[in-house]
Amino acid sequence: MTDQQESFIAHLMELRDRLLRSLVAVGVVFVCLMPWAGDIYDILAKPMMATLPTGTHMIATGVVTPFFVPVKVTMMVAFVLALPVVLYQAWAFIAPGLYAHERRLAVPLVIGSSVLFLLGMAFCYFFVFGTVFKFIAEFAPKSIVPAPDIEQYLSFVMSMFIAFGITFEVPVIVILLVKAGIVDIAKLKEIRPYVIVGAFVVAAIVTPPDVVSQCMLAVPMCLLYELGILLAKLVSRPVANADGTALAVADPDAGSADRQ
DSSP, rough: OHHHHHHHHHHHHHHHHHHHHHHHHHHHHHHHHHHHHHHHHHHHHHHTTSSSSSTTTHHHHHHHHHHHHHHHHHHHHHHHHHHHHHHHHHHHHHGGSHHHHHHHHHHHHHHHHHHHHHHHHHHHHIIHHHHHHHHHHSSOOTTTTOOOBBBHHHHHHHHHHHHOOOOOOOTHHHHHHHHHTSSSSHHHHHHHHHHHHHHHHHHHHHSSSSHHHHHHHHHHHHHHHHHHHHHHHHHEEEOOOOOEEEEEETTTTTTTOOOO
8 A cells, every 4th residue: 555545544543533433422421411301391481382372382293303302402412512522622633733833823713613603503592483483373363373393493404504504604614715815804894785684585485484584584684684794804914016005814824834
C-alpha cells in the first residue's frame, strides 16, 4: 500500500472511532433518560395541552404509538444533551487539517451555531407553539373538539424545531459567506429587500398555513440577517483596493498561514 492509501485508511478509522464515541455518548444519555420518557413527552406536549378544552386529551391511533413516540422524543433530547460531545468529536477530526486562522474562527462558529440552534428551538417551544396553537384553537369551529394524534404532533414539532433552529443559524451563514470571500457586506446590504421577500416565502413553505407562525419565522430571520451583517463587520478587516476603496476580506493571512 502507498503512503496515500495508508493515510486515507487511517482517516477512515479515525472517523469510525469518533462516530462510535458520539453514538455511545448519545446512547448513554438516552438510556439514562428512558425511565422518564413519558414525562419528557408530557413536557413537549404542554403547549398543545394548554390550548385544548378542559378534559380533552391527545390520542394515539397506532397500537405501539404510545411507546414509540415518547422513545423518539427521548432520543431527540438525548442527542441535544450529548451535542457537546458530538461537536467535540467532529472538531477533533477536522482540526488537524485546518489552518491556524481557520481553527481560531472554527471554535466560536461551532459553539455559536450550536447555541443559536438551541435558542431557535427554545424560541419555538416557549413563544411560537403557544401563540400558534391558541390561534388555531380560537379559529376552529365550536362544533369541533380537537384531539390531536401524538405521532402527527411529534412530526409537526420536529419540523418546526428544525425550521426555527436553521433560521437562527442565519448570522453564522452570513459570517461564513463574508469570511470565505463569496460576498461582501455592501452586497449583503444591497440584496436586503430580496432577503426579506425570501424570508416570507420560506416561512410560508415550512410553517402551517397561518399568518401568525409565518410572521414569527420570517421576522426573526430578517432580524438575524441584520445581526449577521453587523457581526460580519466585526470579524472582517478592511483592506484597500487599487482605487483606494475599502473592501472586507475573509482573512488577509489566509494565503500565508501554515497548517499546524
